[in-house]
Amino acid sequence: NAGVMQNPRHLVRRRGQEARLRCSPMKGHSHVYWYRQLPEEGLKFMVYLQKENIIDESGMPKERFSAEFPKEGPSILRIQQVVRGDSAAYFCASSPRGADSYNEQFFGPGTRLTVL
């Protein structure tokens, strides 16, 4: 069973460009979470999605950031008009369906975004 996959692993963008980060959850997992890790800090929750639905986006910046998890294909975290402060590691996690999953989230290797 393949783990959570994220691509690209490293992404370099210039200020003002768009960044698209992709996450493929583990097989059978229908819950996806995105977290951001700034340098020397812990992970901060951004958004929680199920297929075709955003469940909790309380951690998403109000502007420039969006996320989706379509019926088919990976989850996408999109950052428009990137700024230097967006430079961080972005981690995706997935968990199985149902409350008996104990909320165990399996993390991908992350995408390290550098904004020049």
Added chain:
Amino acid sequence: AQSVTQLGSHVSVSEGALVLLRCNYSSSVPPYLFWYVQYPNQGLQLLLKYTTGATLVKGINGFEAEFKKSETSFHLTKPSAHMSDAAEYFCAVSASGTASKLTFGTGTRLQVTL
């Protein structure tokens, strides 16, 4: 709402010595508690988790943690440190009963010296 406090951003131990990483939590509902390890430039790997039942939880690589409700703590221990244990360790909490977000502490960087 949940929060996590990890005391000590850096901990240094000698190889073979006891490892103790502290974690205190705050939660308005019964919590689920987790410890994750992160090696440089890698993702997070689950070490252990507490959900219900036995309060002493054993994880991978010889680590264990004890849930103490009265102290709102979930400290991570390992009897004998190994050089390969050098990494960043994160304590996290989520609300029980639902698939919900993890709230992480700021992490503790463990250094193991000869």
